[in-house]
Amino acid sequence: MQITLRNPTRTVEVKGPMSVQKLMNRLKVNRESVLVISNGALVPGDAQLPDSAAVEIRSVISGG
Amino acid sequence: MKCRVCRGSAIIDLRRHNANFCAEHFVKFCHDQVARAIKDHKMIASGDRALVAVSGGKDSLAIWRILRELGYEADGLYVGLGIGEYSEDSGGYVRRFAEANDLNLVEVDLRREYGYDIPHGSRAARRAPCSACGMSKRHVFDKAAVDGNYDVLVTGHNLDDEAAVLFGNVLRWQTDYLGRQEPVLEARPGFPRKVKPLIRLAEREMAAYCVITGIDYVLDECPMAVGNRHIGYKEALNAIEVQSPGTKHDFYHGFLRSASAKFKPETDAARDALNDCQSCGAPTTNEVCAFCSLVERATAAQPVRLSPRPEREKRQKKSTTPATDERTT
Numbered sequence: 001m002q003i004t005l006r007n008p009t010r011t012v013e014v015k016g017p018m019s020v021q022k023l024m025n026r027l028k029v030n031r032e033s034v035l036v037i038s039n040g041a042l043v044p045g046d047a048q049l050p051d052s053a054a055v056e057i058r059s060v061i062s063g064g
Numbered sequence: 065m066k067c068r069v070c071r072g073s074a075i076i077d078l079r080r081h082n083a084n085f086c087a088e089h090f091v092k093f094c095h096d097q098v099a100r101a102i103k104d105h106k107m108i109a110s111g112d113r114a115l116v117a118v119s120g121g122k123d124s125l126a127i128w129r130i131l132r133e134l135g136y137e138a139d140g141l142y143v144g145l146g147i148g149e150y151s152e153d154s155g156g157y158v159r160r161f162a163e164a165n166d167l168n169l170v171e172v173d174l175r176r177e178y179g180y181d182i183p184h185g186s187r188a189a190r191r192a193p194c195s196a197c198g199m200s201k202r203h204v205f206d207k208a209a210v211d212g213n214y215d216v217l218v219t220g221h222n223l224d225d226e227a228a229v230l231f232g233n234v235l236r237w238q239t240d241y242l243g244r245q246e247p248v249l250e251a252r253p254g255f256p257r258k259v260k261p262l263i264r265l266a267e268r269e270m271a272a273y274c275v276i277t278g279i280d281y282v283l284d285e286c287p288m289a290v291g292n293r294h295i296g297y298k299e300a301l302n303a304i305e306v307q308s309p310g311t312k313h314d315f316y317h318g319f320l321r322s323a324s325a326k327f328k329p330e331t332d333a334a335r336d337a338l339n340d341c342q343s344c345g346a347p348t349t350n351e352v353c354a355f356c357s358l359v360e361r362a363t364a365a366q367p368v369r370l371s372p373r374p375e376r377e378k379r380q381k382k383s384t385t386p387a388t389d390e391r392t393t
Contacts (some may be wrong), residue, residue: 007285032302036256036269042275044065044077044084060271061224062121063194063289 003027004056007039016051023049033061076272079309087276091223094273097264098130105247107259112215114138115170117205118161120154120282121276123220125161127262129279131218132167138218143204144173145197146181147288152335154282163277170212174203180362182288189361193288196358203346203355209256221260224267228297231321243331246324252335254347266312267298 001016003023014023020036020043036043037056049055065074067086074084085093102108106234114131118124118140119371131138142158145151155171175181180188186196209217228247233241251257262270276280289295304311341353348354 002098004285007290026366030302030306032266032268032300032305033299035275037270037275042075042087042272044074046077056281058271058275059285060122060268061295061302062123062293063286063292 001051001053001055005029005030005052005059006057007059016053020047020049021045023055027057029057034059044060070228072123075276076269078269080266080305080313082309090272090274091132094126094134094260094265094269095130098127098261099193101247101261101264102134102259105259107248107261108136108216108218112136113213114218115209115214116140116218116222117207117220118142118158118169119220120157121220121221122279122281123225123262123267125157125220125279125281126270126273126277127218127220128161128167129165129277131261132274134387139168139170139212141170141205141208142170142173143201144171145200146173147183147286150282150284150287153284157280157282168226172229173258174200174204177204178363180359180361186288188364189358191358194292194294197268197288199354199358203353206255210254214256217258219258219260220262220270222265222267222270223260223316224298224301226260226263227301227316228294230316231301231322232293232295239327240330240334242324243327243329245319247320248373252347254318254345255383263316264313345373 001018002016003012004010005012005027012027013053014026021031023036024031024034024045026030031045035058036047037058038047038049038053043049065077066072066082067074067089068083069089071088072086073088076090078082102355108114108131114136116124116128116131118128119142128138128140140158140162142155144155158169161167174185182193182197182200185200186193189196191199205217205219226247230242230245231247247260247263249255249258265273273279301312301315334349338347338349339351340355341348342351343356344353344356346353350357350361
Protein backbone atom coordinates (compact mmCIF):
# COMPACT_ATOMS: atom_id res chain seq x y z
CA MET A 1 0.00 0.00 0.00
CA GLN A 2 1.13 3.52 -0.70
CA ILE A 3 0.40 5.67 2.33
CA THR A 4 0.37 9.47 2.09
CA LEU A 5 0.62 11.43 5.32
CA ARG A 6 0.08 15.18 5.66
CA ASN A 7 1.65 18.09 7.50
CA PRO A 8 4.31 17.57 6.37
CA THR A 9 3.34 15.65 3.22
CA ARG A 10 5.27 12.40 2.88
CA THR A 11 4.74 8.90 1.48
CA VAL A 12 5.53 5.50 2.98
CA GLU A 13 5.03 1.94 1.69
CA VAL A 14 3.34 -0.63 3.94
CA LYS A 15 2.65 -4.25 3.01
CA GLY A 16 -1.08 -5.05 2.88
CA PRO A 17 -3.73 -6.22 3.35
CA MET A 18 -4.26 -4.69 6.75
CA SER A 19 -7.09 -3.19 8.79
CA VAL A 20 -7.23 0.58 9.29
CA GLN A 21 -6.78 0.15 13.03
CA LYS A 22 -3.67 -2.01 12.56
CA LEU A 23 -2.23 0.51 10.12
CA MET A 24 -2.76 3.28 12.66
CA ASN A 25 -0.98 1.23 15.31
CA ARG A 26 1.86 0.39 12.92
CA LEU A 27 2.39 4.07 12.05
CA LYS A 28 1.80 5.18 15.66
CA VAL A 29 -0.93 7.59 14.54
CA ASN A 30 -3.76 8.61 16.88
CA ARG A 31 -7.05 7.85 15.14
CA GLU A 32 -8.70 10.82 16.82
CA SER A 33 -6.34 13.15 14.97
CA VAL A 34 -6.77 11.83 11.43
CA LEU A 35 -9.15 10.66 8.73
CA VAL A 36 -8.28 7.61 6.65
CA ILE A 37 -9.16 7.87 2.97
CA SER A 38 -8.65 4.80 0.78
CA ASN A 39 -8.86 5.24 -2.99
CA GLY A 40 -10.70 8.52 -2.45
CA ALA A 41 -13.31 7.25 0.03
CA LEU A 42 -13.51 7.54 3.82
CA VAL A 43 -13.07 4.21 5.62
CA PRO A 44 -13.89 3.23 9.24
CA GLY A 45 -11.50 1.59 11.70
CA ASP A 46 -12.39 -2.03 10.91
CA ALA A 47 -12.07 -1.65 7.10
CA GLN A 48 -9.56 -3.95 5.39
CA LEU A 49 -7.14 -2.11 3.14
CA PRO A 50 -5.92 -4.20 0.19
CA ASP A 51 -2.25 -4.20 -0.75
CA SER A 52 -3.14 -2.21 -3.89
CA ALA A 53 -4.83 0.61 -1.94
CA ALA A 54 -3.71 4.22 -2.21
CA VAL A 55 -4.28 5.49 1.31
CA GLU A 56 -4.26 9.06 2.57
CA ILE A 57 -3.94 9.68 6.29
CA ARG A 58 -5.21 13.23 6.63
CA SER A 59 -4.46 15.18 9.77
CA VAL A 60 -7.52 17.02 11.04
CA ILE A 61 -5.81 19.16 13.69
CA SER A 62 -5.57 22.84 12.91
CA GLY A 63 -3.86 25.64 14.78
CA GLY A 64 -6.97 27.76 15.27
CA MET B 65 -19.42 -1.78 10.35
CA LYS B 66 -23.05 -0.88 9.78
CA CYS B 67 -24.72 2.51 9.81
CA ARG B 68 -26.63 3.02 13.06
CA VAL B 69 -29.60 4.42 11.16
CA CYS B 70 -30.04 2.39 7.93
CA ARG B 71 -27.74 -0.64 8.53
CA GLY B 72 -25.94 0.12 5.25
CA SER B 73 -22.13 0.13 5.06
CA ALA B 74 -20.63 2.68 7.45
CA ILE B 75 -17.91 5.03 6.28
CA ILE B 76 -17.10 6.53 9.68
CA ASP B 77 -17.10 5.32 13.26
CA LEU B 78 -17.62 7.78 16.10
CA ARG B 79 -16.42 6.07 19.23
CA ARG B 80 -17.57 8.88 21.52
CA HIS B 81 -21.14 8.27 20.34
CA ASN B 82 -20.66 4.51 20.08
CA ALA B 83 -22.08 4.87 16.58
CA ASN B 84 -21.19 4.32 12.93
CA PHE B 85 -22.75 6.14 9.99
CA CYS B 86 -23.08 5.89 6.22
CA ALA B 87 -22.39 9.10 4.26
CA GLU B 88 -26.02 10.21 4.08
CA HIS B 89 -26.75 9.71 7.76
CA PHE B 90 -23.44 11.19 8.87
CA VAL B 91 -24.30 14.41 7.04
CA LYS B 92 -27.71 14.40 8.73
CA PHE B 93 -26.01 13.76 12.09
CA CYS B 94 -23.81 16.86 11.59
CA HIS B 95 -26.76 19.04 10.63
CA ASP B 96 -28.72 17.79 13.65
CA GLN B 97 -25.82 18.54 16.02
CA VAL B 98 -25.55 22.12 14.71
CA ALA B 99 -29.33 22.59 14.91
CA ARG B 100 -29.25 21.32 18.50
CA ALA B 101 -26.41 23.66 19.51
CA ILE B 102 -28.26 26.61 17.97
CA LYS B 103 -31.46 25.67 19.76
CA ASP B 104 -29.93 24.79 23.16
CA HIS B 105 -27.94 28.02 23.35
CA LYS B 106 -30.41 30.24 21.43
CA MET B 107 -27.64 31.17 19.00
CA ILE B 108 -29.50 32.35 15.92
CA ALA B 109 -33.13 33.39 15.64
CA SER B 110 -35.29 32.87 12.60
CA GLY B 111 -34.80 35.80 10.19
CA ASP B 112 -31.38 36.77 11.63
CA ARG B 113 -28.71 37.86 9.16
CA ALA B 114 -25.51 35.96 9.97
CA LEU B 115 -21.94 36.78 8.98
CA VAL B 116 -19.68 33.71 8.96
CA ALA B 117 -15.95 34.26 9.47
CA VAL B 118 -14.33 31.99 6.87
CA SER B 119 -10.65 31.11 6.57
CA GLY B 120 -10.63 28.49 3.79
CA GLY B 121 -10.29 25.74 6.41
CA LYS B 122 -12.69 22.87 6.97
CA ASP B 123 -14.63 24.23 9.95
CA SER B 124 -15.59 27.65 8.64
CA LEU B 125 -16.54 26.44 5.17
CA ALA B 126 -18.54 23.57 6.67
CA ILE B 127 -20.51 25.79 9.07
CA TRP B 128 -21.26 28.23 6.26
CA ARG B 129 -22.66 25.35 4.18
CA ILE B 130 -24.58 23.86 7.13
CA LEU B 131 -26.21 27.16 8.09
CA ARG B 132 -27.42 27.59 4.53
CA GLU B 133 -28.68 23.99 4.47
CA LEU B 134 -30.58 24.71 7.69
CA GLY B 135 -32.21 27.71 6.01
CA TYR B 136 -30.30 30.61 7.60
CA GLU B 137 -29.30 33.74 5.72
CA ALA B 138 -25.50 33.72 5.95
CA ASP B 139 -22.80 35.76 4.20
CA GLY B 140 -19.09 35.01 4.50
CA LEU B 141 -16.25 37.23 5.71
CA TYR B 142 -12.68 36.51 4.66
CA VAL B 143 -9.71 38.41 6.10
CA GLY B 144 -6.53 38.50 3.99
CA LEU B 145 -3.72 38.09 6.53
CA GLY B 146 -0.80 38.39 4.11
CA ILE B 147 0.88 35.14 5.22
CA GLY B 148 2.51 34.54 1.81
CA GLU B 149 1.40 31.59 -0.30
CA TYR B 150 -0.71 30.21 2.54
CA SER B 151 -3.00 33.25 2.53
CA GLU B 152 -3.18 33.31 -1.26
CA ASP B 153 -4.22 29.64 -1.30
CA SER B 154 -6.72 30.08 1.55
CA GLY B 155 -8.39 33.03 -0.18
CA GLY B 156 -8.68 30.96 -3.34
CA TYR B 157 -10.52 28.16 -1.50
CA VAL B 158 -12.96 30.65 0.04
CA ARG B 159 -13.67 32.47 -3.24
CA ARG B 160 -14.20 29.22 -5.16
CA PHE B 161 -16.54 27.92 -2.43
CA ALA B 162 -18.58 31.15 -2.40
CA GLU B 163 -18.82 31.21 -6.18
CA ALA B 164 -19.75 27.53 -6.53
CA ASN B 165 -22.48 27.87 -3.90
CA ASP B 166 -23.66 31.30 -5.06
CA LEU B 167 -22.92 32.88 -1.67
CA ASN B 168 -22.13 36.48 -0.79
CA LEU B 169 -18.52 37.00 0.38
CA VAL B 170 -17.18 40.11 2.13
CA GLU B 171 -13.39 40.51 1.96
CA VAL B 172 -11.04 42.62 4.08
CA ASP B 173 -7.32 42.69 3.30
CA LEU B 174 -5.11 43.74 6.21
CA ARG B 175 -2.41 45.22 3.98
CA ARG B 176 -4.85 47.19 1.86
CA GLU B 177 -7.10 48.36 4.71
CA TYR B 178 -4.63 48.81 7.55
CA GLY B 179 -1.16 48.84 5.96
CA TYR B 180 0.34 45.72 7.56
CA ASP B 181 0.32 41.94 7.36
CA ILE B 182 0.65 39.33 10.09
CA PRO B 183 4.31 38.28 9.61
CA HIS B 184 5.63 41.87 9.64
CA GLY B 185 3.02 43.29 11.99
CA SER B 186 3.63 40.68 14.68
CA ARG B 187 7.37 41.23 14.48
CA ALA B 188 7.07 45.01 14.64
CA ALA B 189 4.65 44.84 17.57
CA ARG B 190 6.73 42.11 19.27
CA ARG B 191 3.74 39.83 19.56
CA ALA B 192 3.59 36.10 18.83
CA PRO B 193 2.20 35.68 15.28
CA CYS B 194 -0.87 33.70 16.49
CA SER B 195 -1.62 36.39 19.07
CA ALA B 196 -1.35 39.24 16.53
CA CYS B 197 -3.41 37.22 14.06
CA GLY B 198 -6.18 36.38 16.54
CA MET B 199 -6.42 39.97 17.72
CA SER B 200 -6.47 41.36 14.18
CA LYS B 201 -9.15 38.92 13.08
CA ARG B 202 -11.33 39.62 16.12
CA HIS B 203 -11.18 43.35 15.46
CA VAL B 204 -11.97 43.00 11.76
CA PHE B 205 -14.75 40.47 12.44
CA ASP B 206 -16.38 42.77 15.02
CA LYS B 207 -16.14 45.82 12.79
CA ALA B 208 -17.44 44.07 9.68
CA ALA B 209 -20.40 42.56 11.56
CA VAL B 210 -21.33 45.87 13.25
CA ASP B 211 -20.81 48.00 10.10
CA GLY B 212 -22.73 45.50 7.98
CA ASN B 213 -25.67 45.45 10.43
CA TYR B 214 -25.49 41.69 10.84
CA ASP B 215 -27.46 40.20 13.72
CA VAL B 216 -24.85 37.62 14.54
CA LEU B 217 -21.22 36.77 13.84
CA VAL B 218 -20.58 33.04 13.43
CA THR B 219 -17.19 31.39 13.89
CA GLY B 220 -16.19 27.82 13.08
CA HIS B 221 -14.77 26.92 16.49
CA ASN B 222 -15.41 23.21 16.99
CA LEU B 223 -15.44 20.99 20.09
CA ASP B 224 -11.68 20.37 19.88
CA ASP B 225 -10.94 24.10 19.62
CA GLU B 226 -13.05 24.90 22.65
CA ALA B 227 -11.76 21.97 24.70
CA ALA B 228 -8.14 22.95 23.89
CA VAL B 229 -8.70 26.59 24.88
CA LEU B 230 -10.40 25.47 28.09
CA PHE B 231 -7.55 23.07 28.80
CA GLY B 232 -4.99 25.87 28.40
CA ASN B 233 -6.97 28.28 30.56
CA VAL B 234 -7.41 25.69 33.30
CA LEU B 235 -3.75 24.70 33.27
CA ARG B 236 -2.87 28.33 34.02
CA TRP B 237 -6.06 29.16 35.96
CA GLN B 238 -6.76 32.15 33.77
CA THR B 239 -10.03 32.87 35.50
CA ASP B 240 -10.76 36.04 33.53
CA TYR B 241 -10.64 34.00 30.30
CA LEU B 242 -12.67 31.15 31.79
CA GLY B 243 -15.56 33.54 32.41
CA ARG B 244 -15.83 34.49 28.79
CA GLN B 245 -15.44 31.06 27.20
CA GLU B 246 -19.06 30.71 26.20
CA PRO B 247 -20.65 29.53 22.97
CA VAL B 248 -22.67 32.77 22.81
CA LEU B 249 -21.35 36.24 23.57
CA GLU B 250 -24.12 38.79 23.58
CA ALA B 251 -23.87 42.03 21.61
CA ARG B 252 -22.56 45.09 23.43
CA PRO B 253 -21.67 48.54 22.18
CA GLY B 254 -18.97 48.00 19.56
CA PHE B 255 -19.28 44.21 19.67
CA PRO B 256 -21.64 42.04 17.62
CA ARG B 257 -23.40 38.99 19.01
CA LYS B 258 -20.99 36.05 18.51
CA VAL B 259 -21.86 32.36 18.32
CA LYS B 260 -20.09 29.03 17.86
CA PRO B 261 -22.53 26.48 16.41
CA LEU B 262 -19.90 23.71 15.97
CA ILE B 263 -19.36 23.08 19.69
CA ARG B 264 -21.06 19.67 19.47
CA LEU B 265 -18.87 18.45 16.58
CA ALA B 266 -15.26 17.31 16.82
CA GLU B 267 -12.50 18.35 14.46
CA ARG B 268 -12.35 14.89 12.90
CA GLU B 269 -16.08 15.00 12.24
CA MET B 270 -15.81 18.37 10.49
CA ALA B 271 -13.03 17.10 8.23
CA ALA B 272 -15.16 14.03 7.42
CA TYR B 273 -18.14 16.27 6.65
CA CYS B 274 -16.04 18.20 4.12
CA VAL B 275 -14.72 15.04 2.46
CA ILE B 276 -18.22 13.56 2.17
CA THR B 277 -19.92 16.70 0.90
CA GLY B 278 -17.09 17.62 -1.48
CA ILE B 279 -16.01 20.82 0.27
CA ASP B 280 -12.51 21.58 -0.97
CA TYR B 281 -10.57 23.16 1.89
CA VAL B 282 -7.00 24.18 2.57
CA LEU B 283 -5.12 21.13 3.92
CA ASP B 284 -1.85 22.78 4.85
CA GLU B 285 -1.43 24.15 8.34
CA CYS B 286 -0.69 27.84 8.66
CA PRO B 287 3.14 28.07 8.60
CA MET B 288 3.05 30.50 11.51
CA ALA B 289 0.94 28.17 13.68
CA VAL B 290 3.04 25.02 13.29
CA GLY B 291 4.04 23.75 16.72
CA ASN B 292 1.97 26.31 18.62
CA ARG B 293 0.68 25.62 22.11
CA HIS B 294 -2.92 25.22 20.97
CA ILE B 295 -1.98 22.31 18.70
CA GLY B 296 -0.06 20.72 21.59
CA TYR B 297 -3.16 20.91 23.79
CA LYS B 298 -5.26 19.28 21.08
CA GLU B 299 -2.78 16.43 20.75
CA ALA B 300 -2.73 15.96 24.53
CA LEU B 301 -6.54 15.82 24.66
CA ASN B 302 -6.66 13.38 21.75
CA ALA B 303 -4.21 11.11 23.57
CA ILE B 304 -6.78 10.95 26.38
CA GLU B 305 -9.77 10.75 24.02
CA VAL B 306 -8.44 7.66 22.24
CA GLN B 307 -8.29 5.84 25.60
CA SER B 308 -11.52 7.29 26.91
CA PRO B 309 -13.92 8.34 24.12
CA GLY B 310 -16.16 11.27 25.03
CA THR B 311 -13.66 12.97 27.32
CA LYS B 312 -13.39 16.16 25.25
CA HIS B 313 -17.17 16.51 25.10
CA ASP B 314 -17.58 15.91 28.84
CA PHE B 315 -14.72 18.29 29.67
CA TYR B 316 -16.08 21.21 27.65
CA HIS B 317 -19.83 20.69 27.99
CA GLY B 318 -19.43 19.80 31.67
CA PHE B 319 -17.63 23.12 32.14
CA LEU B 320 -20.49 24.99 30.46
CA ARG B 321 -23.04 23.12 32.59
CA SER B 322 -21.34 23.20 35.97
CA ALA B 323 -18.50 25.71 36.19
CA SER B 324 -18.63 28.50 33.62
CA ALA B 325 -21.09 30.67 35.59
CA LYS B 326 -18.74 30.71 38.58
CA PHE B 327 -16.20 32.74 36.62
CA LYS B 328 -18.67 35.23 35.15
CA PRO B 329 -18.68 37.92 37.88
CA GLU B 330 -14.98 38.61 37.34
CA THR B 331 -15.45 38.79 33.56
CA ASP B 332 -18.55 40.99 33.83
CA ALA B 333 -16.73 43.43 36.09
CA ALA B 334 -13.87 43.68 33.59
CA ARG B 335 -16.37 44.29 30.77
CA ASP B 336 -18.09 47.07 32.70
CA ALA B 337 -14.76 48.86 33.06
CA LEU B 338 -14.16 49.17 29.29
CA ASN B 339 -13.63 52.56 27.63
CA ASP B 340 -13.88 53.59 24.00
CA CYS B 341 -10.60 53.43 22.08
CA GLN B 342 -9.51 57.01 21.32
CA SER B 343 -8.47 55.96 17.85
CA CYS B 344 -11.22 53.66 16.55
CA GLY B 345 -13.94 53.77 19.23
CA ALA B 346 -13.81 50.02 19.92
CA PRO B 347 -14.17 48.92 23.57
CA THR B 348 -10.84 48.66 25.39
CA THR B 349 -9.29 48.68 28.84
CA ASN B 350 -6.70 51.27 27.73
CA GLU B 351 -6.84 54.66 25.99
CA VAL B 352 -5.98 53.03 22.68
CA CYS B 353 -7.09 49.46 21.94
CA ALA B 354 -4.57 46.66 21.35
CA PHE B 355 -5.48 46.51 17.68
CA CYS B 356 -4.85 50.22 17.01
CA SER B 357 -1.64 49.95 18.97
CA LEU B 358 -0.57 47.02 16.77
CA VAL B 359 -1.46 48.94 13.59
CA GLU B 360 0.50 51.95 14.79
CA ARG B 361 3.62 49.92 15.55
CA ALA B 362 3.31 47.77 12.44
CA THR B 363 2.89 50.66 10.05
CA ALA B 364 5.57 52.75 11.74
CA ALA B 365 7.94 49.85 11.17
CA GLN B 366 7.33 49.67 7.41
CA PRO B 367 10.41 51.71 6.32
CA VAL B 368 12.61 49.58 8.60
CA ARG B 369 11.33 46.47 6.88
CA LEU B 370 12.13 47.81 3.41
CA SER B 371 15.62 48.92 4.38
CA PRO B 372 17.07 46.67 7.10
CA ARG B 373 19.33 48.26 9.68
CA PRO B 374 22.64 46.58 10.51
CA GLU B 375 21.40 45.38 13.93
CA ARG B 376 18.37 43.84 12.24
CA GLU B 377 20.61 41.98 9.80
CA LYS B 378 22.65 40.77 12.77
CA ARG B 379 19.51 39.49 14.47
CA GLN B 380 18.43 37.66 11.33
CA LYS B 381 21.84 36.07 10.92
CA LYS B 382 21.80 34.96 14.53
CA SER B 383 18.36 33.39 14.23
CA THR B 384 19.26 31.33 11.14
CA THR B 385 22.43 29.84 12.62
CA PRO B 386 20.90 27.27 15.01
CA ALA B 387 18.50 26.04 12.34
CA THR B 388 21.40 25.37 9.95
CA ASP B 389 23.31 23.52 12.68
CA GLU B 390 20.25 21.46 13.50
CA ARG B 391 19.85 20.31 9.93
CA THR B 392 23.47 19.17 9.70
CA THR B 393 23.57 17.17 12.93
